[in-house]
Amino acid sequence: QVQLVESGGGLVQAGGSLRLSCAASGRTFSGYVMGWFRQALGKEREFVSVIRWNDGSTYATDSVKGRFTISRDNTKNTVYLQMNSLKPEDTAVYYCAAKAGTASTKFGEYNYWGQGTQVTVSS
16 A cells, blocks of 8 residues: 655745655556645645656746755655745645656646645745
């Protein structure tokens, strides 16, 4: 059974940094893509970034490009989201998700989800 466990959230001042981790278990993730999504209070869940497990290729939404970096460590079965230059509008619950096949920005296409980790950026 696939399990995704996020960690690393917290409270940070604007301009600060956090690194989120997503520990994946339950199967081999070759051929999978791992995505980060976020959901602010009262808003829809939105795509943040995605990485292909096999070759490490990535894609991010425009609002985080140049500030957030997704990466993975195959030896630890862990995906990271390094978040720099954080802004109050980045405040949300951040979710890790996994799906087989091609990368997608649509949360409905992901089969597996973590429980989420809260990121709060104060101004």
